[in-house]
Amino acid sequence: MKGILKIAFKLLVNDKGKFAALLVGITFAVFLMNMMTSMFAGILSKSSATVINVGAKVWVMDPAVNTVQSSIPMPDYILDAVRSINGVRYAVPLYSGGSLVKLANGTYQSATILGLDDASLLGRPQLIQGNIADIYSENAFIVVKDSEFPKLGNPKLGTEFELNDHRGVIVGIAKVTTSGLFGVPTLYTTYSRAIQYIPSTRYTISYILVEPKSASAVAYIKRQVKALGYEALTKDEFMKKIAHFYMFQTGLGTNVFLMTIISFIVGLSISGQTFYTFILENLERFGALKAIGARGRQLIYMILFQAGFTAMIGYGLGIGLSSFVIAMAKLRISSYAAIVTYKNLAFAFLMVLVIAGISSYIGIRKVIRIEPFDIFRG
Amino acid sequence: MAEPAVRASGLVKWFGEADTKTYAVRGVSFEAYFGEMLYIEGPSGSGKTTLLSMISGILRPNAGSVIVEDKDIWSLGPDQLADFRLNKVGFVFQDYHLFPRLTTLENVAIPLILKKLGWDEAMDKAMEYLEAVGLKDRAQLPPVKLSGGEQQRVAIARAIAGRPDILIFDEPTASLDGDTGRRIVDFVKKNILNEKRFILIVTHDNRIFEYADRIMRMEDGTIMGVEKTGK
Ligand SMILES: Nc1ncnc2c1ncn2[C@@H]1O[C@H](COP(=O)(O)OP(=O)(O)O)[C@@H](O)[C@H]1O
Numbered sequence A: 001m002k003g004i005l006k007i008a009f010k011l012l013v014n015d016k017g018k019f020a021a022l023l024v025g026i027t028f029a030v031f032l033m034n035m036m037t038s039m040f041a042g043i044l045s046k047s048s049a050t051v052i053n054v055g056a057k058v059w060v061m062d063p064a065v066n067t068v069q070s071s072i073p074m075p076d077y078i079l080d081a082v083r084s085i086n087g088v089r090y091a092v093p094l095y096s097g098g099s100l101v102k103l104a105n106g107t108y109q110s111a112t113i114l115g116l117d118d119a120s121l122l123g124r125p126q127l128i129q130g131n132i133a134d135i136y137s138e139n140a141f142i143v144v145k146d147s148e149f150p151k152l153g154n155p156k157l158g159t160e161f162e163l164n165d166h167r168g169v170i171v172g173i174a175k176v177t178t179s180g181l182f183g184v185p186t187l188y189t190t191y192s193r194a195i196q197y198i199p200s201t202r203y204t205i206s207y208i209l210v211e212p213k214s215a216s217a218v219a220y221i222k223r224q225v226k227a228l229g230y231e232a233l234t235k236d237e238f239m240k241k242i243a244h245f246y247m248f249q250t251g252l253g254t255n256v257f258l259m260t261i262i263s264f265i266v267g268l269s270i271s272g273q274t275f276y277t278f279i280l281e282n283l284e285r286f287g288a289l290k291a292i293g294a295r296g297r298q299l300i301y302m303i304l305f306q307a308g309f310t311a312m313i314g315y316g317l318g319i320g321l322s323s324f325v326i327a328m329a330k331l332r333i334s335s336y337a338a339i340v341t342y343k344n345l346a347f348a349f350l351m352v353l354v355i356a357g358i359s360s361y362i363g364i365r366k367v368i369r370i371e372p373f374d375i376f377r378g
Numbered sequence B: 001m002a003e004p005a006v007r008a009s010g011l012v013k014w015f016g017e018a019d020t021k022t023y024a025v026r027g028v029s030f031e032a033y034f035g036e037m038l039y040i041e042g043p044s045g046s047g048k049t050t051l052l053s054m055i056s057g058i059l060r061p062n063a064g065s066v067i068v069e070d071k072d073i074w075s076l077g078p079d080q081l082a083d084f085r086l087n088k089v090g091f092v093f094q095d096y097h098l099f100p101r102l103t104t105l106e107n108v109a110i111p112l113i114l115k116k117l118g119w120d121e122a123m124d125k126a127m128e129y130l131e132a133v134g135l136k137d138r139a140q141l142p143p144v145k146l147s148g149g150e151q152q153r154v155a156i157a158r159a160i161a162g163r164p165d166i167l168i169f170d171e172p173t174a175s176l177d178g179d180t181g182r183r184i185v186d187f188v189k190k191n192i193l194n195e196k197r198f199i200l201i202v203t204h205d206n207r208i209f210e211y212a213d214r215i216m217r218m219e220d221g222t223i224m225g226v227e228k229t230g231k
């Protein structure tokens, strides 16, 4: 068996033009599919940045909320009601909103403002400079050093700015796991300062962050919150809800999905077509092998090997190329939203297998049917 | 005389259906013996290649049988039929049908690889056969770099590499000049034919008739007569 595969290998690889064309087709398809799905994975992960960074186990919100940014303020009594639910260890408010920041040089920059519960500071970020206790000092804000950080003019401890005619001063620099999708920097402050500085509607609580007494209490909490007319979601559920929104309720998901399908089809047609031509041009060889005494199964193995080998090389090249491009793009544009996940890799692999499968099926059908006699009659 | 190497009886082959139905072979029977060089001679279109293909297990006849070692090869299943072609028959095709993307040596080794010899062993053996046809120094070249006569010898080396009992040549001299053609058939007769082998040559090249033991004349799908020549 090994010898026959070596022959198959030589027939394939020594036909340099065809082999190159086959590789280009598959590489191109894998490249596009991986770019698309990685971009989407990156966008999804970024769209849940606040949920990931704040890290609360359970989030209470208005049922109509689709994304973290589109929070719908809740009245204060809900906070009390949630606190009194059996199974809630503690519950604190979170303010999440946006505001324009006037920098020292006079320019305006919009920013996400997160207001943490004054007592517990639940969801506080990890500081790389400054002291968290300084958040209680006058006009204090903590800035997140993510890819949007430079938009605030690379502030240092003590850097001042204005926020709706209120003075603001940087008392800490934080790092977070995931930076946001919308390209705006993030500032943390206390809940009370946030609602004082930023004009708001009658209600001011964007989210209620809940720490359950135990994991088993979550279901009960969810039911009780639902009875209040609100929705309690675990961190994962909230992230899923956000992902679901971007996937199915915005053009984004549909477009990425379409592009992925298109790259698959383009790759399939290029590779399928080229492989078919390769088989047709080698039909005489397969016919000769048949006449010399190759069994049908041996010819099938040869074709599967040729298709599979090309697919694997093309997959490697495509993944390598797209990962390289993503890495380069991230070097230049630090907020570039693309992450290569194992799911993406597995998906592209599966698609490549489908391409190889369809191509070999067409080739095998052709080769099994040839009559060597028709070729030799001359 | 000994048991025949091949016994063909009542072979019929037609192509097409109804209006387009044409008979290529219309009931051919003959016996061939080991140690014999049998020719089939006849004009183009008389059914020679069709007949060869039925005898070598490549083309299924519409009627008749081909008995080799007491078995009708056309009663075998597809895998056994493939094994018959691999182990019993060496076919030198009219246009050689060498693999342009393989070296000359690898071309000769194909039957050995199909017989599941290890790669190196197959190459070593193939080299012996290349040497036997005097082309050892061409081993690593692609066949297209060889002359017509050399390619013919490569095809012969490949056909004999599987150590077949039955060797079949379809118009071996058709694309060679007279001298080269004669030299090749002379070589085959002296070096490749032996008591355990039967060689069937299809030709209408009268320059090589002198090497035949018997010549069957074929016309319009039937054998018109058999002529004993030479010894
Ligand atoms: N696949 C085919 N379809 C239709 N007719 C065929 C086919 N193969 C051979 N024939 C016909 O059968 C006859 C014999 O062909 P062939 O055996 O090739 O003759 P030869 O080898 O003696 O020149 C010819 O008339 C040819 O046209």
Ligand SMILES: [Mg+2]
Pocket (backbone or CB within 6 Å): A377, B048, B049, B050, B170
């Ligand atoms: Mg012919």
